Amino acid sequence: MSTASVTRVAGIGVTCRGLVYIYRLEGYDVVALSGVDLDIEPGESVALLGPSGAGKSTLLSLLAGLLTPAAGRLTVGEHDLARAGAAELSYLRSTDVGVMLQGAMRNLLPYVSAVENVRFAQSGVPKARRAGLAGPRELLDMVGLADQAHTRPPDLAPGARQRLAIATALANGAGLLLADEPTSQLDTAARDEVLDVLSAVNRAGRTVVVVTHDPDVGGSMGRTVTIRDGRVGAEGRRGEEYSVVGRDGSVHLPPDVLDEIVPGTLLRVELIDGTAVRLTPAQDASREEPR
């Protein structure tokens, strides 16, 4: 696969403070996000990791303006998404944010060619923002599909379909790309081609946020953020994993530590020389029953 040079686009940053989202179902509520604090700098590449049901896709949908937070602050570029109305959210998606839903075909029109898919994605861009957009051919070139411009999505290989979904997501000139599981169900070669494209669009300035279960995909991004129980539990940089102290002082212990120090254990917490923290389990290593 050969990709052409990628048009530079300024990246868009994100700020989340105490972000809460609740799915309201008949008879009960599901708290999917319970206080996410997260900053993403313009031009960063970030992987959202974490166990199934942790809240990764919900967070991505909030960043995309597809869901509105129940509480907390959320800004994407200049937009305050906690306060934005439907028109502002729709403008955001047609200009600054490119979204790839899970499953390539959910992002594509099956009955028209690759180039028509990109043209269609550009038809919703407001006139004032159309000047300076990369053309459909250039976008297909960017994802290595120049020679398959007239192929319809069902006739593309799975990896090529995902790359076409990237081209359509970025057709509006977005400075923030949000992709939910863009490499799931791809073989290693197709996955690496998708990662190459994501890396190229990131190097050309755009902010890239990817939800994934694949640690290799996480490793290919500049930073990993692990969501656990609806909050940021850990962050990884340059292969090192760090726990994140929540605004209420809570810390998620890493799974391997939790194997040894089970929930309910009493811990003595000591600050050592102002530079390190020591956690020591109480003698019997479990909470005493109240008398």
Ligand SMILES: Nc1ncnc2c1ncn2[C@@H]1O[C@H](COP(=O)(O)OP(=O)(O)OP(=O)(O)O)[C@@H](O)[C@H]1O
């Ligand atoms: N449409 C919905 N209605 C009700 N509850 C939902 C809905 N979507 C998600 N949830 C619940 O919200 C919580 C977070 O789900 P979410 O899909 O964001 O997690 P996730 O980390 O992306 O999981 P996965 O890795 O399995 O996709 C889960 O408890 C899930 O069951």
